[in-house]
Amino acid sequence: xxxxxxxxxxxxxxxxxxxxxxxxxxxxxxxxxxxxxxxxxxxxxxxxxxxxxxxxxxxxxxxxxxxxxxxxxxxxxxxxxxxxxxxxxxxxxxxxxxxxxxxxxxxxxxxxxxxxxxxxxxxxxxxxxxxxxxxxxxxxxxxxxxxxxxxxxxxxxxxxxxxxxxxxxxx
Amino acid sequence: xxxxxxxxxxxxxxxxxxxxxxxxxxxxxxxxxxxxxxxxxxxxxxxxxxxxxxxxxxxxxxxxxxxxxxxxxxxxxxxxxxxxxxxxxxxxxxxxxxxxxxxxxxxxxxxxxxxxxxxxxxxxxxxxxxxxxxxxxxxxxxxxxxxxxxxxxxxxxxxxxxxxxxxxxxxxxxxxxxxxxxxxxxxxxxxxxxxxxxxxxxxxxxxxxxxxxxxxxxxxxxxxxxxxxxxxxxxxxxxxxxxxxxxxxxxxxxxxxxxxxxxxxxxxxxxxxxxxxxxxxxxxxxxxxxxxxxxxxxxxxxxxxxxxxxxxxxxxxxxxxxxxxxxxxxxxxxxxxxxxxxxxxxxxxxxxxxxxxxxxxxxxxxxxxxxxxxxxxxxxxxxxxxxxxxxxxxxxxxxxxxxxxxxxxxxxxxxxxxxxxxxxxxxxxxxxxxxxxxxxxxxxxxxxxxxxxxxxxxxxxxxxxxxxxxxxxxxxxxxxxxxxxxxxxxxxxxxxxxxxxxxxxxxxxxxxxxxxxxxxxxxxxxxxxxxxxxxxxxxxxxxxxxxxxxxxxxxxxxxxxxxxxxxxxxxxxxxxxxxxxxxxxxxxxxxxxxxxxxxxxxxxxxxxxxxxxxxxxxxxxxxxxxxxxxxxxxxxxxxxxxxxxxx
Numbered sequence: 001x002x003x004x005x006x007x008x009x010x011x012x013x014x015x016x017x018x019x020x021x022x023x024x025x026x027x028x029x030x031x032x033x034x035x036x037x038x039x040x041x042x043x044x045x046x047x048x049x050x051x052x053x054x055x056x057x058x059x060x061x062x063x064x065x066x067x068x069x070x071x072x073x074x075x076x077x078x079x080x081x082x083x084x085x086x087x088x089x090x091x092x093x094x095x096x097x098x099x100x101x102x103x104x105x106x107x108x109x110x111x112x113x114x115x116x117x118x119x120x121x122x123x124x125x126x127x128x129x130x131x132x133x134x135x136x137x138x139x140x141x142x143x144x145x146x147x148x149x150x151x152x153x154x155x156x157x158x159x160x161x162x163x164x165x166x167x168x169x170x171x
Numbered sequence: 172x173x174x175x176x177x178x179x180x181x182x183x184x185x186x187x188x189x190x191x192x193x194x195x196x197x198x199x200x201x202x203x204x205x206x207x208x209x210x211x212x213x214x215x216x217x218x219x220x221x222x223x224x225x226x227x228x229x230x231x232x233x234x235x236x237x238x239x240x241x242x243x244x245x246x247x248x249x250x251x252x253x254x255x256x257x258x259x260x261x262x263x264x265x266x267x268x269x270x271x272x273x274x275x276x277x278x279x280x281x282x283x284x285x286x287x288x289x290x291x292x293x294x295x296x297x298x299x300x301x302x303x304x305x306x307x308x309x310x311x312x313x314x315x316x317x318x319x320x321x322x323x324x325x326x327x328x329x330x331x332x333x334x335x336x337x338x339x340x341x342x343x344x345x346x347x348x349x350x351x352x353x354x355x356x357x358x359x360x361x362x363x364x365x366x367x368x369x370x371x372x373x374x375x376x377x378x379x380x381x382x383x384x385x386x387x388x389x390x391x392x393x394x395x396x397x398x399x400x401x402x403x404x405x406x407x408x409x410x411x412x413x414x415x416x417x418x419x420x421x422x423x424x425x426x427x428x429x430x431x432x433x434x435x436x437x438x439x440x441x442x443x444x445x446x447x448x449x450x451x452x453x454x455x456x457x458x459x460x461x462x463x464x465x466x467x468x469x470x471x472x473x474x475x476x477x478x479x480x481x482x483x484x485x486x487x488x489x490x491x492x493x494x495x496x497x498x499x500x501x502x503x504x505x506x507x508x509x510x511x512x513x514x515x516x517x518x519x520x521x522x523x524x525x526x527x528x529x530x531x532x533x534x535x536x537x538x539x540x541x542x543x544x545x546x547x548x549x550x551x552x553x554x555x556x557x558x559x560x561x562x563x564x565x566x567x568x569x570x571x572x573x574x575x576x577x578x579x580x581x582x583x584x585x586x587x588x589x590x591x592x593x594x595x596x597x598x599x600x601x602x603x604x605x606x607x608x609x610x611x612x613x614x615x616x617x618x619x620x621x622x623x624x625x626x627x628x629x630x631x632x633x634x635x636x637x638x639x640x641x642x643x644x645x646x647x648x649x650x651x652x653x654x655x656x657x658x659x660x661x662x663x664x665x666x667x668x669x670x671x672x673x674x675x676x677x678x679x680x681x682x683x684x685x686x687x688x689x690x691x692x693x694x695x696x697x698x699x700x701x702x703x704x705x706x707x708x709x710x711x712x713x714x715x716x717x718x719x720x721x722x723x724x725x726x727x728x729x730x731x732x733x734x735x736x737x738x739x740x741x742x743x744x745x746x747x748x749x750x751x752x753x754x755x756x757x758x759x760x761x762x763x764x765x766x767x768x769x770x771x772x773x774x775x776x777x778x779x780x781x782x783x784x785x786x787x788x789x790x791x792x793x794x795x796x797x798x799x800x801x802x803x804x805x806x807x808x809x810x811x812x813x814x815x816x817x818x
Contacts, residue, residue: 003440007474014482014512018497021508028503101494104503111489111497129263 001149005156008119012160015115019167022104030171032105035098042092042169045085046161052081053158060151066141068134075131075147078154082124089117109168116157116164123157126150199255201286211249215241235492238397238419243426247386255288256379288382290374292363293777295381297677299356300670302381303349306388308742310344313337315739322732324722334718336401336420340391343406343424346524347431348388350662354527355438357669358466360677362442364770364777365460367451367786367803372444376437383434387427394423405716407517410498410509414490425488432477435523439473442466451769451803453788458802460768460792461550465530468554472519472526472561480516483509510572514565522561524658526554528665529596532618535668536600538766539615540607543793545599553592560589570638571645579638586636593629597622608796612764613687617668620695624660628653631706646716649709655702667694667745674749675763679776680756686748690741697738704731767802768792 023030031037059074098106130150133139139147196202219240223231251257285298317338320329329337363371371377394401399418402408413421446467450459459467486497487509496502498509537544544550566574566582600622609615631653634640644650667690674682704727709715713724720728762771769786770777786803794800 003443003474007436007440007478010475011478011481014479014515017479017512017515018482018486018505018508021505021511022497022503025508026503026505032503100489101496102502104496104499104505107489107495107497107502107504111486111495 001152005152008156009160012115012163015112016163016167019108019112022108026104028104030105031109032103035096035102035105037109037169038092038095039169041088042165045088045092046165048081048088049085049158049161052078052085053155055081056151056154060144060147063139063144063147064141068137068139071139071144071147072131072134075127075134079124079127079131082120082127082154086117086120086124089113089120112164112168116161119157119160123150123154126153199253199258199288201254203255204250204253207249207253208246209249211252212241212246214249215245218245235419235422239422239426239488239492243390243423247383247390247430250386251379251382254382256375256382258288259375288378290370290378291779292359292371292374292377293677295377296356296358296360298381299352299359299384300677302385302388303353303356304746306344306348307353308746309388309392310341310349311739311742313341313344315735317341318732318735320718321720321728323729324720324725326719329718331718332403333400335403335405335716336395338716339403339405339424340394340401343391343402343427344388345658346406346520347428348384348391350524350658350666351431351435351520352384353666354466354469354524354662355435357531357666357673358442358462358527359438361673361770362463362466363445363449364676364773364781365463365768365792366446366449367454367769367782367788368445368449369780369782371441372449373441377441380434380437380441383430383437387430387434390423390427390430394420394427397423407513408484408487409513410487410490411500411506414487414498414509417491422488422491425484425491428484429481432481435473436477439470439477442470443474446470451786451788453803455788457548457551458788458791460530461533461544461547461554462527462530464551464554465526465528465533468558469523469526471558472523476516476519476523476562478516479512480520483512483516486512507569507572507574510569511565511574514568515562518565518568519558519561521657522557524662526557528621528662528669529554531665531669531672532600532621534766534768535614535618535672536603537793537795538672538764539610539612539618540604541610541795542603542607543791543795543797545602545605546595547791547793549595550599553595556592557589560585560592564589567636567641570641583636583638587633590629590633590636597626597629612671613682613684613691614668614672616688616691616695617664617671620691621661621664621668624656624664624698628656628660631656644709646714647709648705648713648715651715652702652705652709655698655705659698659702664694667691670749672764673770674752675759676770676775676777678753678756679759679774680752681759681763682752682756683748686744690744690748693741693744694738697734697741700734701731701738767794767800769803772803772805 022028055074055077057074059071059078062068062070062074093110096106096109100106100110127150130147133146196206216237219237220231223229223233223236252261285294285301289295289298316329317334320327320334320337359371359377363369391402397418397420400420402413402417402421402424404413404417404421408421408424413424446459446463486495489495490497490499490504496504498504498506500506533544533550563585564582566578567586570579570582631649635644635650635653671682671687674680708724708727708731711724713720759775761774763775764771769782769788772786773782782805784805786805788803790801790803792802794802
């Protein structure tokens with residue numbers, strides 16, 4: 001699983017390389033006027049996603065101690081927060097005021113956040129199935145490999161968001 | 172993720188569909204694959220139309236996103252789900268009882284079993300090899316068409332755009348659908364056997380990564396039938412040419428590479444986990460055969476590098492379809508960025524296409540020289556050195572691209588440096604053969620052919636690594652000659668050596684030695700007659716990738732074209748030998764080459780679970796001619812056997 005994460009990090013790495021070429025080598029203004037980024041909304045989104053990482057951790061720890069309801073609550077909260085993140089991201093896209101064909105800044109913006117959004121979507125699908133299984137009573141203190149693996153992925157998605165958020169919105 | 176050990180004896184029967192027509196349509200197989208292919212294609216089509224209608228974009232029925240999403244993404248997923256590649260995971264995810272792997276599907280009783288999703292690594296290995304040989308034939312035919320066009324100056328059979336399509340698809344098929352997966356196929360069959368394991372670590376993932384391949388290959392081939400023809404900007408698909416001015420076939424290339432790349436990443440992860448966790452007792456890292464080492468290092472390269480080509484193809488495709496500006500300077504993009512990202516994968520990729528071949532060579536040369544491999548540890552360490560250095564040489568493909576000139580000299584130095592570990596390997600093989608008892612069977616002939624050809628290709632590589640020479644011969648036939656000496660004289664010869672070497676193990680029958688030798692000599696002579704003159708053409712300035720050329724090159728080109736048809740004919744000998752020997756060949760003994768590695772210690776073909784008893788590894792795999800040396804003891808130990816149910 002960690003090897004797979006390494007591979008994923010390299011995929012993000014290639015997108016950041018494109019970011020590097022456009023922003024550092026070409027030196028385009030960021031964000032390119034007349035566009036601007038909704039930093040406030042994105043910050044709230046970041047907080048949501050960070051919290052979801054905490055609930056994910058809570059869920060994993062709960063099942064390790066055999067607390068099935070703790071795991072269910074943790075997974076469900078994580079799922080809801082992930083969905084909230086993705087929904088507000090979609091609204092952000094719709095109100096961005098620019099689209100992919102408006103030059104290099106929108107290109108990089110959409111592709112970095114979009115790649116991350118795809119990963120959130122995959123993470124959510126995994127979470128959904130994990131939650132279904134959790135409510136069907138499939139995990140126990142001894143057998144919770146499925147929760148742990150999904151948890152690793154979800155934490156990876158969150159850490160990646162911090163990097164994307166810092167490079168795209170803040171710097 | 173695929174743990175079934177706890178319930179190995181507790182077989183749940185999941186719904187598999189009833190009998191009759193309805194059952195046939197619902198059961199996982201090619202038929203369900205076909206209708207789900209169409210259904211998912213329709214789903215993707217609908218999604219695009221819905222999104223464009225909802226977003227108010229015009230025209231709603233734009234061809235490019237439709238083809239991209241419907242035909243190239245969702246339809247293949249439908250096919251995969253249809254043939255049953257996702258069955259287990261789907262049951263697992265929905266919380267239904269899964270069909271625990273009872274291994275009833277292992278082994279192949281008839282040829283039909285090869286057309287199903289099968290989790291047996293030996294079946295998957297053969298599936299890989301047959302598929303890749305098919306694409307080798309397709310790619311080879313395209314090459315012959317290219318040579319037919321080049322036989323005479325002027326335009327004969329194809330207009331320039333079609334010609335560009337021919338050599339582009341030729342290269343893409345040979346690289347992504349033949350060399351890389353053929354090695355994966357051989358390793359799939361051999362690596363678990365060599366490790367003393369019953370299967371790969373993730374058998375279902377293994378099956379899935381095989382089934383992605385035919386999708387990628389058919390996608391690339393079918394680009395010929397698209398309006399405007401196949402993708403035609405070379406296998407490198409440079410932006411901005413490929414990302415803006417190309418017909419729709421270009422996105423078939425972008426997308427085909429994604430499927431092939433996903434397949435090789437999954438396979439590589441599988442190999443890494445298998446090699447790290449499933450070695451037999453006593454099999455330390457320093458007792459692993461070099462083929463296993465080679466696949467370990469290759470897999471590291473694949474896992475780290477392949478996401479970069481995925482990225483580069485995404486960018487190129489987005490520039491094409493969504494009019495983004497990754498590489499479009501008008502919108503602020505950076506055109507050279509494509510080449511940097513692409514070669515950051517594609518230079519390691521040449522080692523992905525070479526290291527497993529090095530592994531095969533170490534096996535073959537040691538066995539047929541009846542001597543221990545010379546400098547075993549240094550052989551393994553030089554593989555690791557190639558992995559590390561391989562990431563530091565990418566810009567030597569870009570000396571003439573207009574990149575910052577300060578990058579040239581460091582890249583030249585690293586390029587010359589990376590010749591050192593390769594040189595270590597060459598000299599180790601020579602020292603292995605030195606004073607050995609050489610047996611010139613077909614695999615050994617191919618190994619010797621490889622050594623001599625690869626040295627020529629490697630040396631012309633060192634020449635190309637030097638900036639002044641590279642600037643002179645860039646984009647000429649010298650490059651074509653170099654790449655074919657390393658990829659055909661190098662990789663393809665090792666693949667043939669590997670196929671002949673393990674043919675008895677895979678099929679349980681011997682190949683015809685006379686035909687094998689005939690195949691070798693035809694290939695060897697045809698290869699040199701075809702590609703050696705290209706060095707001369709290149710230094711005299713004949714450009715590559717152009718359908719027409721100056722009349723002064725006519726004689727040599729006619730010669731090359733004739734020789735290439737001879738080379739093409741040699742493949743017929745190979746095919747005839749393989750097919751007839753598979754059916755009617757003499758029954759093979761368990762260990763026809765008197766090899767010491769574990770795969771030769773079991774019957775040919777191996778038992779369904781590879782080892783009836785867990786082998787205990789006690790020594791080096793290459794102690795040929797050393798009195799009393801043993802690699803492994805296959806002692807009965809029934810208690811252990813129960814634990815070795817693959818998880």
